[in-house]
Amino acid sequence: MYMLEMRNIFKSFGGVKALSxxxxxxxxxxxxxxxxxxxxxxxxxxxxxxxxxxxxxxxIAIKGKQVDYDSPRQALEHGISVIYQELNxxxxxxxxxxxxxxHIPTKxxxxxxxxxxxxxxxLLKELGIQINPKEKVGHLTVARQQMVExxxxxxxxxxxxxxxxxxxxxxxxxxxxxxxxISDLKNQGISVIYISHRLDEIMQITDSVTVxxxxxxxxxxxxxxxxxxxxxxxxxxxxxxxxxxTAGYVPNHNEIVFEVRxxxxxxxxxxxSFHIRxxxxxxxxxLVGSGRSEIARAIFGADPKTGGEIFIxxxxxxxxxxxxxxxxxxxxxxxxxxxxxxHLKMPIFQNITMTQMNxxxxxxxxxxxxxxxxxxxxxxxxxxxxxxxxxxxxxxxxGNQQKVSIAKWLHIQPDILFLDEPTRxxxxxxxSEIYKLIEDIKAQGKxxxxxxxxxxEILSLSDRVMVIKRGEVAGEFTREQMQADSSIxxxx
Amino acid sequence: xxKIFSHSGWQKLAFSDFYEKYGVLLVFILExxxxxxxxxxxxxxxxxxxxxxxxxxxxxxxxxxxxxxxxAGIDLSVGAIIAxxxxxxxxxxxxxxxxxxxxxxxxxxxLAIGLLNGVGVAYGKMPPFVMTLGTTSIAxxxxxxYSNGMPIMxxxxxxxxxxxxxxxxxxxxxxFVVLLIFGYxxxxxxxxxxxVYAIGSNKEATRLSGISVTRTLVAVYTISGVLAGVxxxxxxxxxxxxxxxxxxxxxxxxxxxxFVGGASVSGGSGTMWGTFLGAAIIGTLNNIMNLTGxxxxxxxxxxxxxxxxxxxxxxxx
Numbered sequence: 001m002y003m004l005e006m007r008n009i010f011k012s013f014g015g016v017k018a019l020s021x022x023x024x025x026x027x028x029x030x031x032x033x034x035x036x037x038x039x040x041x042x043x044x045x046x047x048x049x050x051x052x053x054x055x056x057x058x059x060i061a062i063k064g065k066q067v068d069y070d071s072p073r074q075a076l077e078h079g080i081s082v083i084y085q086e087l088n089x090x091x092x093x094x095x096x097x098x099x100x101x102x103h104i105p106t107k108x109x110x111x112x113x114x115x116x117x118x119x120x121x122x123l124l125k126e127l128g129i130q131i132n133p134k135e136k137v138g139h140l141t142v143a144r145q146q147m148v149e150x151x152x153x154x155x156x157x158x159x160x161x162x163x164x165x166x167x168x169x170x171x172x173x174x175x176x177x178x179x180x181x182i183s184d185l186k187n188q189g190i191s192v193i194y195i196s197h198r199l200d201e202i203m204q205i206t207d208s209v210t211v212x213x214x215x216x217x218x219x220x221x222x223x224x225x226x227x228x229x230x231x232x233x234x235x236x237x238x239x240x241x242x243x244x245x246t247a248g249y250v251p252n253h254n255e256i257v258f259e260v261r262x263x264x265x266x267x268x269x270x271x272x273s274f275h276i277r278x279x280x281x282x283x284x285x286x287l288v289g290s291g292r293s294e295i296a297r298a299i300f301g302a303d304p305k306t307g308g309e310i311f312i313x314x315x316x317x318x319x320x321x322x323x324x325x326x327x328x329x330x331x332x333x334x335x336x337x338x339x340x341x342x343h344l345k346m347p348i349f350q351n352i353t354m355t356q357m358n359x360x361x362x363x364x365x366x367x368x369x370x371x372x373x374x375x376x377x378x379x380x381x382x383x384x385x386x387x388x389x390x391x392x393x394x395x396x397x398x399g400n401q402q403k404v405s406i407a408k409w410l411h412i413q414p415d416i417l418f419l420d421e422p423t424r425x426x427x428x429x430x431x432s433e434i435y436k437l438i439e440d441i442k443a444q445g446k447x448x449x450x451x452x453x454x455x456x457e458i459l460s461l462s463d464r465v466m467v468i469k470r471g472e473v474a475g476e477f478t479r480e481q482m483q484a485d486s487s488i489x490x491x492x
Numbered sequence: 493x494x495k496i497f498s499h500s501g502w503q504k505l506a507f508s509d510f511y512e513k514y515g516v517l518l519v520f521i522l523e524x525x526x527x528x529x530x531x532x533x534x535x536x537x538x539x540x541x542x543x544x545x546x547x548x549x550x551x552x553x554x555x556x557x558x559x560x561x562x563x564a565g566i567d568l569s570v571g572a573i574i575a576x577x578x579x580x581x582x583x584x585x586x587x588x589x590x591x592x593x594x595x596x597x598x599x600x601x602x603l604a605i606g607l608l609n610g611v612g613v614a615y616g617k618m619p620p621f622v623m624t625l626g627t628t629s630i631a632x633x634x635x636x637x638y639s640n641g642m643p644i645m646x647x648x649x650x651x652x653x654x655x656x657x658x659x660x661x662x663x664x665x666x667x668f669v670v671l672l673i674f675g676y677x678x679x680x681x682x683x684x685x686x687x688v689y690a691i692g693s694n695k696e697a698t699r700l701s702g703i704s705v706t707r708t709l710v711a712v713y714t715i716s717g718v719l720a721g722v723x724x725x726x727x728x729x730x731x732x733x734x735x736x737x738x739x740x741x742x743x744x745x746x747x748x749x750x751f752v753g754g755a756s757v758s759g760g761s762g763t764m765w766g767t768f769l770g771a772a773i774i775g776t777l778n779n780i781m782n783l784t785g786x787x788x789x790x791x792x793x794x795x796x797x798x799x800x801x802x803x804x805x806x807x808x809x
Binding site: 302321322323325326327332334339340341342343344345346350354355357358360361364365366408412 | 677681682683686689690693694696697698699700701702703704760761
C-alpha cells in the first residue's frame, strides 16, 4: 500500500501551466528523489502537497484515504512536513519554542515551559541530536537548525517528510549526518521526498527517482536502474552525449579582454582566477550554492572582496561598487530579476534606460522622446512583447521581463557581460530567443561570463567551462573535452 | 512566498490604476463643489488666496517631504528645523541688520540638519524614522539653547519677505508656487528625479544598476532640510519673531499632505502634483470648518478622520 498518492495534479498560475497531470506515489519507508530543472514544477508540486498552494484538480490520498486540505496547518495535521531550504525557524526563539510552535503546551492558560523543554529534550535525545532545547535557534549552525526541523516533523507525527535542497547549505560532514537522519526516518517507516540537484547524493541515498520536466511527469524509476547521465538526459530531454554545440566562431586566437586573478572573499571565494577572450563565452558550471554568483558579484563590486585583481584589456582596474563596474563597461544580468534586476512597478522604458541616463540629458532635463526611440529599438531587436513601453514591467510575462533585464545592460554597450541564470523562469519560446541573442552578442565581440545550473544550456552555449565547487575552481574544460566524456559531472 | 504577477493580475491593476492616478483629483474636485455649497464665501478670490497663504509654509515642507517619502523614507525633523531656523535667522538679522545674511543663516540651518540626516541614512544606514527623530531633538535643542527659551523680536525690511504682496497675491504664495514648479520639474524631468523613484521602487536593484544610492539619498534629505530652512525664514519674517516653539507639529501636516496626495509608505510612488492636492485638500477642509464656524477642537478630530479615509480608499498605501 502507498503512504502517499498524488494523482493527476493540475495547477496553473494565470496562463502558465505549472503542473500538468502530475502523479507521484510513495511507499512507507521509501526515499524518493524529485528532480527537474528550475521551472520543471518540483516546487509547485511540493507546495500543493504542503497545502501552501491549492491545486486546480487532482487527488491526494494518505494511506489509501483521500484527503482534502487547503492550508499548511491542515497538511501538517494529515502528517505532511516540509523542510524548506530556507528553513522555517524563528531565530529569536528557543529550540523548544520552535518545535512546539504550532501547539504550545499550556497549564491554566499560561505557557508550560517545563513541559515544553522536557518534551523537546526527550525528543532530541531519542533522535540522538545533541542540542540544548533552551538554546536560541539563531545561535545554531544551519545544519543543526535542520536537525531541529526534523525533530519538529517527528513530534508532529509526520508520515511524509519533504526535504527541499537540504544539502545546499551543508558541508560534507554535516551532509553525512543528514543522510543518517534520513536513514533513521526511513527505518521508522516514514516516507521521504528528497528534492536536490546533487546527482551523486541522489545515487547514494535514494531508493527511487521521479523526474519532472515542463510541469509533467517524465519518468519514475528505481535508483539502482539509473545512471547520472540518464537522469540528466531525462531532465533536459536531450541525450546527454549528443548535446549540440552551437555554431559560432572559435575565438582561440582572440585577445584576452577580461582577466581575474586570485579572487578571494573570506571563505566564500577561494583563489579564483580566469580569463575571457573577445567573443568568447566562459561558462561557470556548478551546483546551486557553489559560489558562482558570489564570484560574479565580488568582481562586479556588488559584494566586497578580500583579495584579487581585475584586468580589462590588459589594464588593471579598481572596482569598488556596481557603479565602477558599470562605468568600466561591465554589465551584470543577475539571477533574481524580480529583486535584483527590475523595478517592477516602474515603466518598461525606464527600467531599460536606467543604467545610463546621461545620454538623454539636455540642459538638465531628460528627453523622453530620445528614451522612447532607444527603447523601441531594443523592443524590436529583442522581440519584447508589449503593447506599450510605458506599461510597468510587471505587466510582462517572465520571458519578456528577462529580456528587459538583459536589454537594460545591453543599453550601456558593455564590453563584458555577466549572465546569471539568463533563462530562469522563461518559457521555451523566449528561451530560444535569448539563446540567439547571446549568440549575437558573442558575434559582436563581447566577452561573456555565463552562469547556469542547466546542463544543456551551459554545455551548448559555452566555448569553455569552468567548474566551481564550494567557492573554488574544481576543473576546466574546453569544448572538445566537454563533448568527449562526462567528466564534468564528476567534477561537480 | 513569491507573488506571481500574471497577465490577468495586470488587468485588474490597470483598473485601480485609474483611481490611483485621478483619485486624489476627484476627491479634491468633489470637495470644492461640496464646500462651495456650504459657504458662499468659499470660492471667492480673497478666500482662495487666503487658503494658499495658509498652506504655503507646510506646503513648502511637503515639497521636500515628497522627495523623501518617494525613497520610502521620512523626515520628522522639518518642524524642529523651522524652530532652529527662526531663532538663528532672527539672531543674525537682529544682530547684523542684514536681510541677506539672515536668509543665508536660515538656509544654512536647513542645509546642516538636512545633510546630517542624509549622511546618517545613506552612509550610517540609519532607519530614517530614527535618524530624523534624533535630529528633531538636536535642532530643537539648538533653538532652545541659543534663545534661552526667550523669543527674539524683529522689525524692519526683513519682515517684508513674509508679509509683502504683489497686488492681492502674497509673496509667500509666490514662493510656494515657484518652489512647487521647481520640485515638479526636478522630480519628473531630471535624471536625479528618476533615481529618487528608482530607489523607492527597489533600492537594491538601483544600487546594482550602477546608480549611487548614497549620493541620491543625501541629496534628498538635504533638499528637505533646506526647504524647511526656507519655511523657517518665512515663519520668522511673517510673525516677526524667532522662537523655539515655532513650527511645532508642522511636520505632521506636511507628511499628511504627501500621503493624502498619493505617496505610498513603501516608497516608489507619489507626485508633486499629488502633494499639492493633498495639501489643498487638508487646507480647504480647515478653511471651510473655519468659515462655517465649526468648533476648533472638532476641526482637529475631523482632519484626522478625513486623512485616514483619504488613504483608506486607495489600494496603494
